[in-house]
Structures are given as C-alpha cells and as structure tokens.
Amino acid sequence: MKKYILSFLLVGSFAVAQNLTIEETVLGPRKYAPTTQTAQQWRKDSKSITYLSTDFSSLVEKSAANGWTASTLATKAEFETALKSKISNDEFTIRTFPFSINWKTVNTFETEVAGKKNNYKVTYDVVSKQITSVISYAIEGSQAKFASNNNIAWLQDNNIRITTPSGQVIEVTNDENKAIVNGSDYVHRQEFGIDRGMWWNEKGTQLAYYRKDETMVANYPLTNWNEREAINKDIKYPMAGMTSENVTLVIYDVASGKKVTIQTGEPKDQYLTMVSWEPTGKHIFIGILNREQNFLKFNKYDVATGAFVKTLFMEKAATWVEPQHALTFVPNNPTQFIYQTDFFGFNQMYLYNTDGKLLKNLGFNDVVVKDVLGFDATNTKINYIGTTNNGLDRQLFQVDLKSGKTIQLTTVPGTHTASVSSDGTMILDQYSNLTTPNEISILNIKNKMANTSLVKAENPFTGKIDLPKIEFVTLTSPDGKTPLNGRLIYPGNFDATKKYPVMVYVYGGSHAQLVNNRWLGGAGFFDIYMAQKGYVVFTLDNRGSDSRGKKFCEVTHRNLGVNEMADQMKGIEFLKSKSFVDADKIGVFGWSYGGFMTTSLMTNHSDVFKVGVAGGPVIDWKYYEIMYGERYMDTPQENPEGYEKTSLLNKAKDLKGRLLVIHGAQDPVVVQQHSMNFIEACIKAGKQVDYFLYPNHEHNVGGRDRIHMYAKIADYFDLHLKK
Structure with missing residues (x-):
C-alpha cells in the first residue's frame, strides 16, 4: 500500500x-483567534468593503478610492441614537454594532434588532445617520420571514402570524393541537437541506408554508430532572421502520385569506423538499422524495388551484437520492434556474428551463460545489466555492452560463472564503491553510493577482x-x-x-x-x-x-x-x-x-x-x-x-x-x-x-x-x- x-x-x-x-x-x-476582519463584506455598488472594529463598536470601511485605508463609517452610538429617535415607544440595549447587516444600496443596509416590546427590521443610512424604515413583529415571534412588500410572517408556537406594514396582525393558522405544526423549519427533522418552513412569493402577496401533522407519531419522553418532581418533556421521535409524520404544503393569499393545499398526492408518507417559487408567482416547485429515499420527482404545481402541472425530471438510485438545495433562478429570466445535485457523482450545478429541459451542465471536473455565492453584475456568470485537492481545499470558481466554461479565481492552497465586488472586477479573498493562520487580500479578477493585502495574521x-x-x-x-x-x-x-x-x-x-x-x-x-x-x-x-x-x-x-x-x-x-x-x-x-x-x-x-x-x-x-x-x-x-x-x-x-x-x-x-x-x-x-x-x-x-x-x-x- x-x-x-x-x-x-x-x-x-x-x-x-x-x-x-x-x-x-x-x-x-x-x-488565540488569528487577527481577522469580522463580518466583512462588499459594500453594494462600490469598490469598498465593510467590517466591524476589533471591539465591535463601529462599522469600518476600506475603499479602493483611499488605498484601502481603514476609516469609520458608522458607530454603535450613532446607530443607537437613530434607533431610539425613530422608535421612541420601546427600549433597546445595544451592546455592539449589528453583526449581521445586508447592504441594500451603496448607503443603506438592513439589520434586525430586538426591543423589549417588539422585534424590528430596520434600514439605516450611513450618510444621514438615520433609520429610514422600520417594520416590526411581536417579541414572542420566531423564524420571521420578510416579504418584498414588508409583510412579515412569523411563528407563535405552532401557528403562523403575518404582520402587515400597517401593523395589522393576521392569524393564518390556529391549530390548538401542538402536534399540528405550521411554518416551522423543523420538518423532516431538517434533513434534505431544509432550513425554513415558510416562503414568500416575489411580490410578497402569498405565503407558502409547511403543515406538519405528527399526531400519528408516538410521544417519546425526555425527563427533566430540574423540577421538584421530575417531569417528562414529550417529543415526537419517529424511529426507523415506524410511523412517520405527514407533511403538506399550503399556499396562503394575504388579500383574500384563501388557503390552497398543493396536491402532492399519495402516499402521504413522503418528503417534500426543495420548495421554490417561480418568479412569476404562478407556479411552485417541490421535490417529492419517497420514504425509501431512492426516487425523486421534481414537480411543478399551479398555485391558484394546487393542481399538479408536470414532472420536470426524476432521479432514481439503488442507494439513495439526497436533495439538498432549493432552486436558484437566473435574475431577470424567470424561465431558467440552477439545480444542484450529486446524482452524477459530485454535487454540481445544472442549468434548466421551467419546462424541465437541461440547458447546460455547469459542473467542473470532480469539484464539489459547497456554496453558491450568486451571479455577476451581468447575470451571465455564477461564482461559487468548490473543493479541490481531494476535498482538502476550498477555492473560488466562476462559471459562464452560456458556454459552461469554468475558471478558478483563487489558487493559493488552503480554505478560501471569497466574494466578488458588485462590478465584478475584484475579489475579497480570505484564506488559511495548515501553516497560514489567516490572510485577507483584494485580488484583481482578471489576473487573479493580489492588489492589496489587508490582513496577514501572525501565529497567535x-x-x-x-x-x-x-x-x-x-x-x-x-x-x-x-x-x-x-x-x-x-x-x-x-x-x-x-x-x-x-x-x-x-x-x-x-x-x-x-x-x-x-x-x-x-x-x-x-x-x-x-x-x-x-x-x-x-x-x-x-x-x-x-x-x-x-x-x-x-x-x-x-x-x-x-x-x-x-x-x-x-x-x-x-x-x-x-x-x-x-x-x-x-x-x-x-x-x-x-x-x-x-x-x-x-x-x-x-x-x-x-x-x-x-x-x-x-x-x-x-x-x-x-x-x-x-x-x-x-x-x-x-x-x-x-x-x-x-x-x-x-x-x-x-x-x-x-x-x-x-x-x-x-x-x-x-x-x-x-x-x-x-x-x-x-x-x-x-x-x-x-x-x-x-x-x-x-x-x-x-x-x-x-x-x-x-x-x-x-x-x-x-x-x-x-x-
């Protein structure tokens, strides 16, 4: 050997x-963490990156315009002042600048904060230092999903509530039986890539959600020893070969209050995966996996009636089929989407149209796609992180949708987390390897050479x-x-x-x-x-x-x-x-x-x-x-x-x-x-x-x-x- x-x-x-x-x-x-830039990302529509200061008290910017020199863009104190000015009827404890921000324009970002009375999604302008918009939902709410029109779907225990921009709260479901679970991400025990239980359509007018019926699954006791007299906390735990939960997908129309159950058919003992809205909102796609997990049908359904339209494609295996990813639609082209599967050996991307026709195999060698980062500015190329070196390394790749040609954008051996600027000219590249604690650089996407080294961490x-x-x-x-x-x-x-x-x-x-x-x-x-x-x-x-x-x-x-x-x-x-x-x-x-x-x-x-x-x-x-x-x-x-x-x-x-x-x-x-x-x-x-x-x-x-x-x-x- x-x-x-x-x-x-x-x-x-x-x-x-x-x-x-x-x-x-x-x-x-x-x-002993190596020196780094926490929560770094590209500022939208700019050649600038932002990240948090080492004490997390401010948002720092580095820009090509000033030679990538660090400057303070916004402070925790400024953000807190703006927040309290905009929302005067609640109390906030802001210990750090928000870690999770999403740049919407070059000057504004969205983030979520919690007060004593409500949860909020706010938009902050780093130039005017003002909160420009606020939407809120109940403090007891969980798993909130925000629509493009500012509707918010959230969970109260096992039921769904929607808060509209006017503040109206709509009770979408009212199941008293705790074994009927609506809208939760804890469906099929979060296998098959499931990370959510609710999906807004593109306009925010309709909500698709899982309805899980586990009344037929036996209660399984977990003993809580902290009470004066120990008590059982029952959970639903379907064991191999025994009775499983039944799951359906329901469409709720906000304006009419009408519900439509998608007709996913029999047997009920199956898995609903890869839920994806068509951008037009007329159809929804669902992967139907049999309980044996060896036969997947990827189906298209009519949202208005719940009726089955067609099966786009199928996968069948002697071992198992394991869907893991929802569809990624090509921007500005509602008839084309990216589908990920390992069915042909390695998890890779395939370009389909909504009639189920395979347009292009976007796979490259034996590279396993680990993270799809999104499209370039022209929506003709996709950036993603994939494996190399027998799975040891992670590198940044870019594939052209039309030709299928793939180029590797990072080359230094190691594990890279990288992203591309809005204009597609620069890469924010962070990597480490066995002997390199952490390095962060700006690369030129044309020649893949480092323009500027931002961080070169010493051995901590x-x-x-x-x-x-x-x-x-x-x-x-x-x-x-x-x-x-x-x-x-x-x-x-x-x-x-x-x-x-x-x-x-x-x-x-x-x-x-x-x-x-x-x-x-x-x-x-x-x-x-x-x-x-x-x-x-x-x-x-x-x-x-x-x-x-x-x-x-x-x-x-x-x-x-x-x-x-x-x-x-x-x-x-x-x-x-x-x-x-x-x-x-x-x-x-x-x-x-x-x-x-x-x-x-x-x-x-x-x-x-x-x-x-x-x-x-x-x-x-x-x-x-x-x-x-x-x-x-x-x-x-x-x-x-x-x-x-x-x-x-x-x-x-x-x-x-x-x-x-x-x-x-x-x-x-x-x-x-x-x-x-x-x-x-x-x-x-x-x-x-x-x-x-x-x-x-x-x-x-x-x-x-x-x-x-x-x-x-x-x-x-x-x-x-x-x-």
Whole structure:
C-alpha cells in the first residue's frame, strides 16, 4: 500500500511558552483567534468593503478610492441614537454594532434588532445617520420571514402570524393541537437541506408554508430532572421502520385569506423538499422524495388551484437520492434556474428551463460545489466555492452560463472564503491553510493577482503556547484505489526514540469532514491539548464522510460502520508502522456518529483499542430517527441483516478494553435509550463499562460544562491508557 505524507511543522517560539490549559480546550479558540476582519463584506455598488472594529463598536470601511485605508463609517452610538429617535415607544440595549447587516444600496443596509416590546427590521443610512424604515413583529415571534412588500410572517408556537406594514396582525393558522405544526423549519427533522418552513412569493402577496401533522407519531419522553418532581418533556421521535409524520404544503393569499393545499398526492408518507417559487408567482416547485429515499420527482404545481402541472425530471438510485438545495433562478429570466445535485457523482450545478429541459451542465471536473455565492453584475456568470485537492481545499470558481466554461479565481492552497465586488472586477479573498493562520487580500479578477493585502495574521500562539508538529497524511482505503485524508499530531516535546500512546479522534459519518487544509489542519483545541500531554493524536476521514462525492459516501449503504471501520483500521496499520507509536496503547474518542464508531471499534477490534470514550453514541440504528437512518440503512423490515450486523447490542460481549460512555440526558437526536440499552447488554454479558450523564444537556455538551467533559475524557485516557 502506498502512503503519501505531506508534512508541515508548526513551530512555537523559543521564548517561554506553555501548554494549553483544560479551560482553553473550550475558551482557547477565541483567546488565540488569528487577527481577522469580522463580518466583512462588499459594500453594494462600490469598490469598498465593510467590517466591524476589533471591539465591535463601529462599522469600518476600506475603499479602493483611499488605498484601502481603514476609516469609520458608522458607530454603535450613532446607530443607537437613530434607533431610539425613530422608535421612541420601546427600549433597546445595544451592546455592539449589528453583526449581521445586508447592504441594500451603496448607503443603506438592513439589520434586525430586538426591543423589549417588539422585534424590528430596520434600514439605516450611513450618510444621514438615520433609520429610514422600520417594520416590526411581536417579541414572542420566531423564524420571521420578510416579504418584498414588508409583510412579515412569523411563528407563535405552532401557528403562523403575518404582520402587515400597517401593523395589522393576521392569524393564518390556529391549530390548538401542538402536534399540528405550521411554518416551522423543523420538518423532516431538517434533513434534505431544509432550513425554513415558510416562503414568500416575489411580490410578497402569498405565503407558502409547511403543515406538519405528527399526531400519528408516538410521544417519546425526555425527563427533566430540574423540577421538584421530575417531569417528562414529550417529543415526537419517529424511529426507523415506524410511523412517520405527514407533511403538506399550503399556499396562503394575504388579500383574500384563501388557503390552497398543493396536491402532492399519495402516499402521504413522503418528503417534500426543495420548495421554490417561480418568479412569476404562478407556479411552485417541490421535490417529492419517497420514504425509501431512492426516487425523486421534481414537480411543478399551479398555485391558484394546487393542481399538479408536470414532472420536470426524476432521479432514481439503488442507494439513495439526497436533495439538498432549493432552486436558484437566473435574475431577470424567470424561465431558467440552477439545480444542484450529486446524482452524477459530485454535487454540481445544472442549468434548466421551467419546462424541465437541461440547458447546460455547469459542473467542473470532480469539484464539489459547497456554496453558491450568486451571479455577476451581468447575470451571465455564477461564482461559487468548490473543493479541490481531494476535498482538502476550498477555492473560488466562476462559471459562464452560456458556454459552461469554468475558471478558478483563487489558487493559493488552503480554505478560501471569497466574494466578488458588485462590478465584478475584484475579489475579497480570505484564506488559511495548515501553516497560514489567516490572510485577507483584494485580488484583481482578471489576473487573479493580489492588489492589496489587508490582513496577514501572525501565529497567535507564538511566545504563548508551544504547538506540536502537525502533518497531513494520505492513505489508501482497502479497495486499493481510494485516497483517504488523515491528520497526525505529534506529542509535545516529541522524541523519536520514545514510544507514545495514541488517541484516535473519529467521526466518520456523512456530511462531516474533520481533516481540512486550514489553520491547524482542522484540529480542535482538545486534540492539541492531548498531544501536548504526550499522546499521538490521529484522525482519518473514512469513506462515508463529506466533500468527496457520492461514490465515496454510498459504500456505507445498508451497513453503516462496516467500511468506515475498515478504513480506520488502515489508519491503525499506518500508526503501527511508526516506531514512536506504542501499539499496545491505542485509544479512540468520538461523539454522535463518532460515538457509534468508537463503540464499534472497541467491540469489533477489541484486541487493538484499549480505551474508548463514546459520546452520544448510536448503538442500534433501529432506535434512530427515520429520515437519516432509513436513507443509509433502509428500514429494519427491509434490511434485518444490516441492522443485526451493525447493532452494538450484539457486540457488548466482545468488549475487552475500558469504555466510557457519555450522554446528555435531554438528547433529542440520539436518544438516551441507545446508551442505556448498551449498558444493560454489558451487564448481561458481564462486561464492565463506565457511564456518565450530563443531566441538563441535549446532544452536545456546551458552555462551561464542556470544560468538565474534556477534563473527564483526558483523565480517563490518562488513567487507563497512559499509565
């Protein structure tokens, strides 16, 4: 097996430096953040960028007109004065200049603020220092969606309200049963790229919204231990193979109050995705995905009647079809749109017309589109961020709609976040890589050369923290042909003549990537902390993980964990080939899917892994929710062999090493039933296992409690692996 190793040395200062503290595993990313420009963006219709000052008290501008010299454009005090002058009947606490602003013209931006009585969307003029427009909605409202005519749709619990510009509040729905949920983004458990539950048409006269009926889904109890007498908080949690929610799409007309339910047909047990208004407002498009998740019909519907018009195209696969993106219509051309899909191997863009005719394949090589940034000033080209270097790098690309020709606008290896000026002549480019903390430059789009360097951050650890050596490694999967990206962190004060224990940090599931060509190689501060304590810390992105295309991922189908473990064991072979690795002291840590992988490795390869820490682990996929679980495993009824093979309840008897299982008692994602049943299986098998609950946390342990968690994990490795 060939191994290609790309090595970089991160060198600390020869001045007095120290290791990270356990507190800094959580607080360190802010404390040791590289110098940057926060909330930077192009000012509309200008050759200027704006960002927040280092103390967040003002909006700063750098412009080509003054040689990119920083000047204050607006201050928090000015904004607060304008706000209180415009809205005198409410109270505001403005601690910083608004972080999230959207430039509407060269001099005005929109932002959202909260008072004590209401929430507001305001437009601020940086020249006159005045609030020029205000629209508001109730303080208890959530998930607000703003229309072009200043109508606001928002949620009050499970119902939709609309506030008109005149201040009238329209009650769109009034369902008393909490299991009927209207307008929420929490539909289909937010799979399939769902990030909203309401959509205004272009004119703001009609609102499309999800109506989720989960009355048929059984209640699942989560125990709240903070009450004097513990109580259950019931959630709806449809498990694989069991009854699921039913979802419909409704169109509400503001003027008439009329509702039309889109006729998406039978069976009701299906997924409605990629909801997109046609710019004319006459039609709406919906991706209809069957429950088996292997057949997608992209349909067009008549808004006035809800009737089906036609199927534009279909996708069918032996594994799964996974729609992730709504349509992007070409500006000023309501008959053409951009569709993203990985159906042909890599998530790329395709130009269609509204009759379903494919006009142009806009894909480029094996580049995976990660973020569509929008069109150029002529609306003939699209800018986007895509992957290179086997998924390690992110670069800025531009594709021509007519010719399909693609050019790469950034070239320096690393992870770029970039945007193009309104006139299409300049790029605001920010990137980092393993040895570059942060660089921000203005590039000329014609020759892709830097005109001006705005930020060149120094290593923030120099003279403070003694960083270990970090390497990227490339291994080959058991199929003999697929490259796998890995990251190796050497122990602090490394001595090649010594042998060191190993902590493998693993995730391994879809839609996640742990190894990136960015600052620190994507390593977390806990990884660095453990390396400084004397561990070799290793991470491998196995097949099934993100940013490498569909084939790389779909080898997991119906057998989650099997090929992932095979890849991880190639990582173990690599580690054992190193003279400085103590092959008798290898441990593994992971959370969520990584908790599943940790427990899988501890039980399936019990002679290799001596210590494991599994956080929020999936133990048996039959206890996991329908939308994610059935995509990869099908149902337990369809795939009993796969569920039996991957269940860790069956593997408890094979546990040999020391395993700590951690779970949040309020976890609504991987419910505690997983770990509790595994503990029971260990008891019955006569196997000792350690268990720790965080009573008030959900799937992730956050806040200062995370410091406690990392201390516990580090102590566990020290006690059972390092000694």
